[in-house]
Amino acid sequence: xxxxxxxxxxxxxxxxxxxxxxxxxxxxxxxxxxxxxxxxxxxxxxxxxxxxxxxxxxxxxxxxxxxxxxxxxxxxxxxxxxxxxxxxxxxxxxxxxxxxxxxxxxxxxxxxxx
Amino acid sequence: xxxxxxxxxxxxxxxxxxxxxxxxxxxxxxxxxxxxxxxxxxxxxxxxxxxxxxxxxxxxxxxxxxxxxxxxxxxxxxxxxxxxxxxxxxxxxxxxxxxxxxxxxxxxxxxxx
Numbered sequence: 001x002x003x004x005x006x007x008x009x010x011x012x013x014x015x016x017x018x019x020x021x022x023x024x025x026x027x028x029x030x031x032x033x034x035x036x037x038x039x040x041x042x043x044x045x046x047x048x049x050x051x052x053x054x055x056x057x058x059x060x061x062x063x064x065x066x067x068x069x070x071x072x073x074x075x076x077x078x079x080x081x082x083x084x085x086x087x088x089x090x091x092x093x094x095x096x097x098x099x100x101x102x103x104x105x106x107x108x109x110x111x112x113x114x
Numbered sequence: 115x116x117x118x119x120x121x122x123x124x125x126x127x128x129x130x131x132x133x134x135x136x137x138x139x140x141x142x143x144x145x146x147x148x149x150x151x152x153x154x155x156x157x158x159x160x161x162x163x164x165x166x167x168x169x170x171x172x173x174x175x176x177x178x179x180x181x182x183x184x185x186x187x188x189x190x191x192x193x194x195x196x197x198x199x200x201x202x203x204x205x206x207x208x209x210x211x212x213x214x215x216x217x218x219x220x221x222x223x224x225x226x227x
Binding site for chain 1: 148155156157158159160163203205212213215217218219220
């Protein structure tokens with residue numbers, strides 16, 4: 001049981017480049033989400049999904065796309081990277097929002113946009 | 115507006131000492147309150163969970179308390195170890211909705227020998 005996995009662990013992009021951050025979980029969780037974590041800002045929700053084929057925006061969705069074709073995978077796409085997207089990105093999963101469920105976080109991807 | 119405020123922002127203590135981290139929230143009503151530990155370079159991991167009807171929960175040397183009347187929670191660490199060096203994040207869960215988690219910004223704890 002690998003839990004939540006993320007690739008890559010580190011990435012450097014130039015402004016305007018695109019890329020996909022990968023996230024997978026093997027716990028059969030319905031709910032998956034992407035967060036970014038910036039110094040002094042805490043975790044902020046980018047996009048989330050309550051099941052395969054269903055996605056929605058979180059607090060800071062601009063510049064990011066997501067899709068959920070399977071229960072296991074939830075990739076995050078940066079369409080045209082900007083320096084403001086330099087951050088650490090965490091994927092998380094849980095059972096669908098029952099009150100007591102626990103968010104399981106991946107190890108994170110540290111992204112630098114030059 | 116639903117908010118979670120944590121204090122202090124950062125804290126340095128000597129190994130073996132105790133410390134207490136604070137979490138004040140304006141979320142009402144709420145379903146539960148969790149404390150997460152985030153080691154450097156890793157994702158957060160849940161330490162404790164309390165519902166609004168619970169006022170204390172322990173996990174080894176970690177003890178969380180909750181006062182729902184004053185909307186305050188604390189995380190007490192006893193006999194600190196170097197491995198306790200991490201960020202500690204307070205998260206309050208709303209009772210419903212698809213985005214129910216309200217995150218604090220965390221307290222950065224450094225335990226030194």
